[in-house]
Amino acid sequence: MATTVCTWNINSVRLREPIVLKLLQEQQPDVLCLQECKALVELIPTQNFADLGYKYMVARGQKGYNGVAILSRIPMTDAGHRQFVGKKDARHCAATLENGMTIHNFYVPAGGDIPDVEKNDKFDHKLKFLNEMRDWFHDDSPEKSVLVGDLNIAPREDDVWNHKQLLKIVSHTPIECEHLAQVQDSANWVDITRQDIPDGNLYSWWSYRARDWDAADKGRRLDHVWATPDISNAAHSSRVYRDARGWEKPSDHAPVFATFDL
DNA sequence: ATGTCAACGGCGCGTTGA
Numbered sequence: 001m002a003t004t005v006c007t008w009n010i011n012s013v014r015l016r017e018p019i020v021l022k023l024l025q026e027q028q029p030d031v032l033c034l035q036e037c038k039a040l041v042e043l044i045p046t047q048n049f050a051d052l053g054y055k056y057m058v059a060r061g062q063k064g065y066n067g068v069a070i071l072s073r074i075p076m077t078d079a080g081h082r083q084f085v086g087k088k089d090a091r092h093c094a095a096t097l098e099n100g101m102t103i104h105n106f107y108v109p110a111g112g113d114i115p116d117v118e119k120n121d122k123f124d125h126k127l128k129f130l131n132e133m134r135d136w137f138h139d140d141s142p143e144k145s146v147l148v149g150d151l152n153i154a155p156r157e158d159d160v161w162n163h164k165q166l167l168k169i170v171s172h173t174p175i176e177c178e179h180l181a182q183v184q185d186s187a188n189w190v191d192i193t194r195q196d197i198p199d200g201n202l203y204s205w206w207s208y209r210a211r212d213w214d215a216a217d218k219g220r221r222l223d224h225v226w227a228t229p230d231i232s233n234a235a236h237s238s239r240v241y242r243d244a245r246g247w248e249k250p251s252d253h254a255p256v257f258a259t260f261d262l
Numbered sequence: 263a264t265g266t267c268a269a270c271g272g273c274g275c276g277t278t279g280a
Contacts, residue, residue, distance in 0.1 A: 036268095039269095063269085064268090065269080207266075209263085209265040209267090210263095210265085252280085
């Protein structure tokens with residue numbers, strides 16, 4: 001059986017309910033992982049998702065900020081969630097599908113503007129969050145697992161529009177990239193998107209502030225799909241669905257897809 | 263780099279976070 005997973009930072013699930021429905025209807029992923037729902041779980045508009053067949057949901061929410069949800073048209077069970085850096089914010093949830101595959105959905109802190117832990121608490125928070133992810137997966141040794149989400153880091157030179165210009169910009173600094181590499185190494189996570197699309201610039205986020213995001217194309221690859229080595233060879237057909245960035249009232253992120261033959 | 267969104271509190275728009 002093929003299972004298609006999609007991850008999308010939606011930047012308010014209530015405001016963007018219409019384009020979530022459009023994506024589900026048009027692309028029909030089996031599982032859709034959302035970040036930045038910006039709503040309490042009970043305020044997520046689940047009825048119309050269920051009417052399209054997506055009747056299963058595992059979610060974590062809070063008022064106004066963060067929030068993660070996994071929508072599915074195939075049965076799944078809640079696989080728990082973790083708190084990071086001693087905060088009660090909703091940045092992780094997990095679900096296990098009937099085929100035994102566990103999906104971790106993450107929203108890593110953005111980290112503010114100044115890449116200095118002394119001057120910027122948000123940057124300190126981001127690095128601590130990544131350290132806790134690393135330690136958890138090191139101790140837990142996940143199997144048959146997929147990790148998706150907005151990791152708020154574009155690790156490779158070809159994951160940003162200009163490597164040199166972004167070296168001191170939060171999301172592409174060497175210290176963040178090193179922290180993310182340690183998370184990846186902690187369970188030998190395979191970057192499925194780059195396994196499938198190894199060469200060339202690839203982005204999943206374009207700022208709202210650009211005059212013409214499409215023409216300027218000053219993007220970054222902040223959204224990721226990883227898998228544990230035991231299932232990495234079952235993955236294929238990765239893609240960034242760039243069209244969705246140009247839809248009516250868009251998110252600043254595009255959906256990222258991968259399919260697993262499991 | 264540039265400079266636009268969205269939620270909130272509470273009903274007009276400044277603040278916070280991205």
